[in-house]
Amino acid sequence: MFDLKRLLLIGAFVLSAIAIGTGLYFAFFRAVVTEPSQPAAVTRPGAAGLPAAGEGAPTPFVPARRETLPQADAVAGGGVTRAIALSASSVGAVSPTPSGANYYDPGDGRFYGVDKDGNVTALSAAQFPSASDVEWSPLSDKAIVEFPDGSNVVYDFATQTQVTLPSHWEDFAFTPSGEEIVAKSIGLDPNNRWLVVSNADGSNVKSVQPLGFNASLVKVAPSPNDQIVAFADTAAPLQGGLDRKMIVPIGRNQENFRGLAIEGLGFTPKWSPDGSKLLYSAAGDYSANEPLLWIVDASPATLGENRRSLGINTWADKCAFHGTQALYCAVPRGLPANAGLQRAIADGVPDDLYRVDLVTGEAALAAIPDADMRMDDLMVAADGSSVFFTDAFTGKLQTIRLK
Structure with a gap:
């Protein structure tokens, strides 16, 4: 009886242990299996509050289309x-001719002419190697050639002859006739430094004005009427501003011409073909020290009157007159600060071509070259059909058609 009771108790204990173990297994160790559910849509933040796009089918990569550059026009x-x-x-030392231009080729030291179609003709078999500067006569039939050692010669292409000029002469320019030259005669003694006029072969020398220590302040610029031969920046400052000054014209016969009042530094003059107007550039506070073009009346009796700004930031020697009513200028495409005071810092800036109507004073963009170019020695063909210039970046002679 006792043994039966004991067996029942042991069996009950074993069953209880199995039941408790099974419960613990389901409670703590068995993995919970759940039904699969649909994935939630994936969202990403949108830009500027716009709703973001959900997941979609992959989109094939399409390379961005390259913008086509505007096609260059044949005519400006x-x-x-x-x-x-x-x-x-x-090329170097370019000069306009009725059919095109003449130039000096530093590669072989010879002179050539080229027409607007690119046909090149040798002007002479004579060679002038390593010339440092060349000054052409108005008709491009003579040239003054300067060399690094200080020697100077005049070459006449019509007669194929040359003569030697004094080595202490410099800053040459031909008079309008081409039969005389203006130069600075720079002696060792400051008392022997003069502005002189002579025949084109260096004969018949006439002293015009003593230069002393002021040779660098005188710009040789013969007027078309042959009365003024240079401008001197030697006068005392004028009242009314720190950069107001009087530019003094120098007459070939020591005439006492009225002065030209300007504001700014870096005075650079250019005569109109008939001498009735003078274009000049100067830089000052009023132009943020960038060169600014001005034009004034220029006859001896009216010099400096009717002055007006053309509103163009460039130098006068980057312009060319076409007759008396139009002006073409190479205008830098954005000048560095103070470029009017330190011109060399703008050497790397390309130019665009502008046309100025001298009757109305209106300026308009004429042409953007199809490659970056810095235009020097700008010239307009006699018939107004094209402009010629030297690209300072490559040194090549270039032309742009105007009509």
Whole structure:
């Protein structure tokens, strides 16, 4: 009886242990299996509060289309215009002719002429190697050639002859007739430094004005009427501003012409073809020290009257007159600060071509060259059909058609 009771108790204990173990297994160790559910939509933040797009089918990669550059026009019309190279290599000292231009080739030391179609003709078999500067006569039939050692010669292309000029002469310019030259005669003694006029072969020398220590302040610039030969920046400052000054014209016969009052530094003059107007550039506070173009009346009796700004930031020697009513200028495409006081810092800036109507004073963009170019020695063909210039970046002679 006792043994039966004991067996029942042991069996009950074993069953209880199995039941408790099974409960613990389901409570703590068995993995919970759940029904699969649909994935929630994935969202990403949108830009500027716009709703974001959900997941979608992959989109094939399509390369971005390259914007097509505007096609260069053959004739200037205010936009990108084709510039045509007339020389295969660097040229120097360009001068206009009725059919094109003459130039010096530093590669072989010879002179050539080229027409607007690019046809090149040798002007002479004579060679002038390593010339440092060349000054052409108005008709491009003579040239003064300067060399690094200080020697100077005049070459006449009509007669194919040359003569030697004094080595202490410098800053040459031909008079309008081309039969005389103006120069600075720089002796060792400051008392023997003069502005002189002579025949084109250096004969018949006439002293015009003593220079003393002021040679660097005198700009040789013969007027078309042959009365003024230079401008001197030697007068005392004028009242009314720190940069107001009087530019003094120097007459070839020591005439006492009225002065030209200007504001600013870096006075650079350019005569109109008939001498009735004078274009000049200067830089000052009023122009943020960038060069600014001005034009004034220029006859001896009216010099300096009717002055007006053309509103163009460039130098006068980057412009060319076409007759008396139009002016073409190479205008830098954004000048560095103080470029009017330190011109060399703008050497790397490309130019665009502008046309100025001298009757109305209105300026308009004429052409954007189809490659970056810095235009020097700008010239307009006699018939107004094109402009010629030297690209300072490559040294090549270029032309742009105007009509």
